[in-house]
Amino acid sequence: MEKNIVKIENLSHRYGGPWAIRNINLVVNRVGVVGLLGANGAGKSTTMNILCGALRQTEGNVFIDGIDMAKHPVEAKKRIGFLPQVAPLHLDLTVDEYLIYCAQLRDIHPKKVQGALADVKERCGIGHFSKRLIGNLSGGYRQRVGIAQAIIHQPKLVVMDEPTNGLDPNQILEVRALIKDIAQERAVIVSTHILSEVQVLCREIKMVDAGKIVFSDTIEAFNNYIAPHSVLMRLDAPPPEEKLLAMPGVSRVEFLTGQRVRVYFNAEQYNANILTDHLIQASVRENWQLREFGPDKLALDEIFAHLSNYKK
Numbered sequence: 001m002e003k004n005i006v007k008i009e010n011l012s013h014r015y016g017g018p019w020a021i022r023n024i025n026l027v028v029n030r031v032g033v034v035g036l037l038g039a040n041g042a043g044k045s046t047t048m049n050i051l052c053g054a055l056r057q058t059e060g061n062v063f064i065d066g067i068d069m070a071k072h073p074v075e076a077k078k079r080i081g082f083l084p085q086v087a088p089l090h091l092d093l094t095v096d097e098y099l100i101y102c103a104q105l106r107d108i109h110p111k112k113v114q115g116a117l118a119d120v121k122e123r124c125g126i127g128h129f130s131k132r133l134i135g136n137l138s139g140g141y142r143q144r145v146g147i148a149q150a151i152i153h154q155p156k157l158v159v160m161d162e163p164t165n166g167l168d169p170n171q172i173l174e175v176r177a178l179i180k181d182i183a184q185e186r187a188v189i190v191s192t193h194i195l196s197e198v199q200v201l202c203r204e205i206k207m208v209d210a211g212k213i214v215f216s217d218t219i220e221a222f223n224n225y226i227a228p229h230s231v232l233m234r235l236d237a238p239p240p241e242e243k244l245l246a247m248p249g250v251s252r253v254e255f256l257t258g259q260r261v262r263v264y265f266n267a268e269q270y271n272a273n274i275l276t277d278h279l280i281q282a283s284v285r286e287n288w289q290l291r292e293f294g295p296d297k298l299a300l301d302e303i304f305a306h307l308s309n310y311k312k
């Protein structure tokens with residue numbers, strides 16, 4: 001039987017009070033990035049901490065490469081690299097000193113330590129900082145060192161909790177590129193509350209809300225699901241609401257101000273492009289004085305609201 005890289009079965013946890021996560025099921029069986037998306041408090045860190053053996057679950061099972069984390073934690077953990085929300089760095093060590101220490105913790109054979117060190121430094125683009133104290137590195141480079149420690153023992157699975165949190169926009173792009181790169185050879189599970197992050201990074205998405213998985217599918221299916229069902233317009237001379245409502249495909253009209261209007265459409269019959277053409281043609285024909293036009297992106301909390309209702 002083919003072994004899954006990760007298998008989580010009916011995982012539930014409570015810290016004493018109510019369930020923090022309830023009946024989570026999840027399978028990862030190939031390389032690439034899987035995103036665990038959820039608002040703050042949804043249960044991402046709890047799931048990840050159990051997955052990495054840092055927290056013992058109340059109920060359910062976690063298997064890493066077929067090994068039961070609760071029964072054989074040492075064997076299971078050998079197959080995992082973990083980058084927690086705050087990277088476990090020693091700021092008073094140099095990059096080399098720290099990574100050698102990590103290699104030793106990971107029980108890498110002394111003869112192989114230098115090779116492993118050279119590999120991860122090249123992979124993570126930190127070779128030129130070998131002798132630099134970690135405390136003197138920028139946030140982006142510290143995060144690269146955090147990723148290097150997570151892959152130094154060549155694990156099949158790397159788990160990262162909010163890996164771009166606190167970085168500036170350039171550093172975010174660089175760290176995402178690095179995550180994508182290391183995911184070519186292994187499974188990577190990344191938790192985030194940033195919608196655009198899963199969209200650029202992940203091949204698959206698991207959305208967690210109030211301790212439960214409310215969506216689990218490919219990123220394409222997710223993007224289809226959240227495709228906008230409305231457009232936003234700013235018109236200096238808008239028509240009356242009835243006129244917009246009478247247009248084919250328009251299901252609802254909402255004036256946000258005198259000039260800004262949100263037009264909802266029936267996505268089963270019309271797609272955004274057809275409606276866009278109709279609205280722009282009508283605007284020119286009838287001189288509505290169109291100043292702005294755009295798809296109305298759903299915000300993360302609206303998507304959660306949709307998905308949670310959908311599953312209830």
Ligand SMILES: Nc1ncnc2c1ncn2[C@@H]1O[C@H](COP(=O)(O)OP(=O)(O)OP(=O)(O)O)[C@@H](O)[C@H]1O
Binds near residue numbers: 041047
């Ligand atoms: N040590 C703890 N003791 C008690 N309750 C906890 C503890 N850690 C988390 N919780 C609760 O469990 C639930 C899930 O929290 P968790 O940290 O897993 O969510 P999260 O999605 O990772 O959020 P964040 O992004 O804020 O870390 C929340 O209701 C939280 O308050």
